[in-house]
Amino acid sequence: MERRTTPFLKSAVFILGITVLILCMFWLPWLANVTTEMYPEFSYLQYPVLIGLYVTAIPFFVALYQILKLLKYIHNRNAFSVLCVGTLKNIKKCAVTISILYVIGSFFLMSQDALHPGIAIISSIIIFTSIVIAVFTSLLQKLLINALNIKIENDLTV
Numbered sequence: 001m002e003r004r005t006t007p008f009l010k011s012a013v014f015i016l017g018i019t020v021l022i023l024c025m026f027w028l029p030w031l032a033n034v035t036t037e038m039y040p041e042f043s044y045l046q047y048p049v050l051i052g053l054y055v056t057a058i059p060f061f062v063a064l065y066q067i068l069k070l071l072k073y074i075h076n077r078n079a080f081s082v083l084c085v086g087t088l089k090n091i092k093k094c095a096v097t098i099s100i101l102y103v104i105g106s107f108f109l110m111s112q113d114a115l116h117p118g119i120a121i122i123s124s125i126i127i128f129t130s131i132v133i134a135v136f137t138s139l140l141q142k143l144l145i146n147a148l149n150i151k152i153e154n155d156l157t158v
Contacts (some may be wrong), residue, residue, distance in 0.1 A: 001088045006075040006089045010068060024057050025040045042114050049109075063094035080147055088141040095134035 109115040
């Protein structure tokens with residue numbers, strides 16, 4: 001990867017993180033208030049849903065931090081290292097955690113007869129995307145382990 005690419009990717013990660021942080025701080029509370037006014041019969045779900053969304057933001061931001069670490073390793077030409085394997089493992093754990101939290105949240109809303117089809121579609125997309133990310137990072141982790149083993153064999157041969 002060229003040295004120009006990693007700063008671009010780091011900028012994209014920062015923009016994504018700041019955007020989600022702003023949405024969590026301002027848009028989500030506003031949306032919760034508007035939804036409570038529109039559907040007062042579900043007003044008791046306002047804070048549990050907000051807390052659930054904030055809890056799912058934690059592994060998201062942890063994953064973004066892990067991506068920044070991975071980009072730093074790549075930028076320092078340390079891509080084939082055990083550190084990268086650990087970072088990919090952490091990203092996979094974050095993706096699985098997000099999937100599990102959204103499944104739990106969907107079942108909770110379903111049990112309260114509050115799972116609107118739009119919410120169900122959005123949560124399904126988030127669950128599916130998180131699973132794809134977990135599978136992809138797991139695949140990258142296995143490939144990186146194999147590459148590390150080949151590198152170790154080559155280092156011992158020479």
